[in-house]
Amino acid sequence: MKxxxxxxxxxxxxxxxxxxxxPMSFYGGVNPDTGEVVERGSDLAGQSVKGKVLVFPxxxxxxVGSYILYRLxxxxxxxxxxxxxxxxTIVAVGAIISEIPCVDMIDxxxxxxxxxxxxxxxxxxx
Amino acid sequence: MLAGEQGNATRKAMQILVAxxxxxxxxxxxxxxxxxVSGVSYKNLGDAGLEFLSELAxxxxxxxxxxxxxxxxxxxxxxxxGIDSGFAEKQLQVIDAYGKxxxxxxxxxxxxxxxxxxxxxxxxxxxxxxxxxxxxSVIGARTNREGGPSALAASLTGLxxxxxxxxxxxxxxxxxxxxxxxxxxxxxxxxxxxFVGRTAKDGIPYLRGVQRASLEDLKSLSAALASSxxxxxxxxxxxxxxxxxxxxxxxxxxxxxxxxxETGSQLNDEGxxxxxxxxxxxxxxxxxxxxxxxLSGHQVKREFWVCCSREVKRLGDEAGYSxxxxxxxxxxxxxxxxxxxxxxxxxxRVVATNSAKAxxxxxxxGLKVRFMPLEECVTEATRSV
Numbered sequence: 001m002k003x004x005x006x007x008x009x010x011x012x013x014x015x016x017x018x019x020x021x022x023p024m025s026f027y028g029g030v031n032p033d034t035g036e037v038v039e040r041g042s043d044l045a046g047q048s049v050k051g052k053v054l055v056f057p058x059x060x061x062x063x064v065g066s067y068i069l070y071r072l073x074x075x076x077x078x079x080x081x082x083x084x085x086x087x088x089t090i091v092a093v094g095a096i097i098s099e100i101p102c103v104d105m106i107d108x109x110x111x112x113x114x115x116x117x118x119x120x121x122x123x124x125x126x
Numbered sequence: 127m128l129a130g131e132q133g134n135a136t137r138k139a140m141q142i143l144v145a146x147x148x149x150x151x152x153x154x155x156x157x158x159x160x161x162x163v164s165g166v167s168y169k170n171l172g173d174a175g176l177e178f179l180s181e182l183a184x185x186x187x188x189x190x191x192x193x194x195x196x197x198x199x200x201x202x203x204x205x206x207x208g209i210d211s212g213f214a215e216k217q218l219q220v221i222d223a224y225g226k227x228x229x230x231x232x233x234x235x236x237x238x239x240x241x242x243x244x245x246x247x248x249x250x251x252x253x254x255x256x257x258x259x260x261x262x263s264v265i266g267a268r269t270n271r272e273g274g275p276s277a278l279a280a281s282l283t284g285l286x287x288x289x290x291x292x293x294x295x296x297x298x299x300x301x302x303x304x305x306x307x308x309x310x311x312x313x314x315x316x317x318x319x320x321f322v323g324r325t326a327k328d329g330i331p332y333l334r335g336v337q338r339a340s341l342e343d344l345k346s347l348s349a350a351l352a353s354s355x356x357x358x359x360x361x362x363x364x365x366x367x368x369x370x371x372x373x374x375x376x377x378x379x380x381x382x383x384x385x386x387x388e389t390g391s392q393l394n395d396e397g398x399x400x401x402x403x404x405x406x407x408x409x410x411x412x413x414x415x416x417x418x419x420x421l422s423g424h425q426v427k428r429e430f431w432v433c434c435s436r437e438v439k440r441l442g443d444e445a446g447y448s449x450x451x452x453x454x455x456x457x458x459x460x461x462x463x464x465x466x467x468x469x470x471x472x473x474x475r476v477v478a479t480n481s482a483k484a485x486x487x488x489x490x491x492g493l494k495v496r497f498m499p500l501e502e503c504v505t506e507a508t509r510s511v
Contacts, residue, residue, distance in 0.1 A: 009141070
């Protein structure tokens with residue numbers, strides 16, 4: 001399948017989809033050293049975002065979350081790409097400063113967990 | 127700028143602004159005249175934030191007047207505050223990076239009392255939620271609620287995307303509040319802000335029936351509205367400059383003596399305070415005058431922090447207030463405050479303060495709080511244990 005969205009930070013990436021049906025908070029929600037999702041109640045709790053095409057509706061929580069994405073990238077445990085239904089400031093800024101390809105305006109319910117997704121600019125192929 | 131011909135930091139900044147413009151359907155970028163940068167305390171930034179700032183500082187420079195939020199400690203007296211040297215070293219590196227970026231190291235949440243004074247109608251890009259609410263509402267300048275990186279991006283380019291509160295139509299009230307009680311102290315405004323913010327969320331409240339309001343009242347109100355809710359702007363009938371703006375058929379709350387009392391008691395935990403602090407937001411010169419008068423001839427019996435900017439402290443020195451305050455044993459906490467300093471790690475358990483905002487964040491950090499007027503904070507600090 002091919003989906004076209006809007007590129008927030010343009011780039012090429014590929015990886016298995018890690019899909020959260022609920023909004024994600026990076027500050028306090030993801031361990032910046034390991035990439036493990038630690039937010040209580042998250043459907044991804046215990047899983048690692050490393051190398052994944054991370055799919056979730058939108059970001060939430062503290063603006064410090066942008067820096068957590070940066071730290072994940074520096075530690076080599078960042079997602080390979082981020083796909084949102086609607087991107088907001090925290091994730092957008094985080095993706096840009098960490099140079100993680102980021103696409104939004106995507107119907108995220110179409111992406112099944114585990115499926116291999118290729119991101120190229122504003123386009124997803126899987 | 128986007129092509130990188132003006133350096134990596136400028137390119138990164140421009141990418142941030144263009145992406146935000148895209149997300150919020152901004153028609154274009156607009157020039158800003160002033161920036162206030164949040165994200166200064168090492169407690170919140172961590173090593174990641176420090177790395178990012180150091181990277182930008184390699185070739186980035188502020189293009190407009192840019193001031194800085196408080197840090198996690200006094201930049202000069204951190205030892206006497208009980209801050210450990212590991213934290214201090216990192217915090218000073220953060221400040222260093224900002225200095226290289228051309229940011230004025232004001233370290234205050236009240237830039238409008240320390241030389242960063244935008245005027246009515248100007249576009250600005252401010253972080254620090256209480257200053258954002260104050261600038262939009264009391265001054266009538268125009269800013270969205272910026273995060274650390276987006277405010278810095280505005281500083282490095284002199285631009286911000288034109289959306290949200292930069293546009294007149296988005297500055298109209300979304301909820302009305304009929305105030306049916308006499309508000310006597312800044313703490314009454316603080317409690318009212320805390321009450322209204324919970325319902326208003328990120329909307330624009332229109333407060334009606336307020337008789338008068340001082341700078342200190344409006345400063346306290348701004349901080350409280352932005353802490354229990356995400357309020358970035360409010361109107362006060364007859365007082366704030368844009369109060370008439372298109373208000374009709376609004377959902378209406380009432381704020382009476384009952385709500386005032388209830389909100390106050392909700393901000394009071396059990397326990398005897400072992401730490402007293404005023405100045406959230408940072409004290410004005412008027413507040414220093416009041417403190418000097420109240421503390422004169424008394425000795426504080428527990429740790430008492432008076433948080434303010436270096437600029438206001440300097441004025442206090444000249445007026446003779448600082449000497450009276452320090453003579454009582456109270457300490458000036460410059461560059462920082464009880465919210466961004468790691469107070470919970472300094473061994474204190476129960477904090478008395480006159481700020482609803484401080485109560486909110488101190489509770490989140492696991493401390494117990496007692497909310498009381500400035501005068502009672504002094505009584506609490508000076509009475510025998």
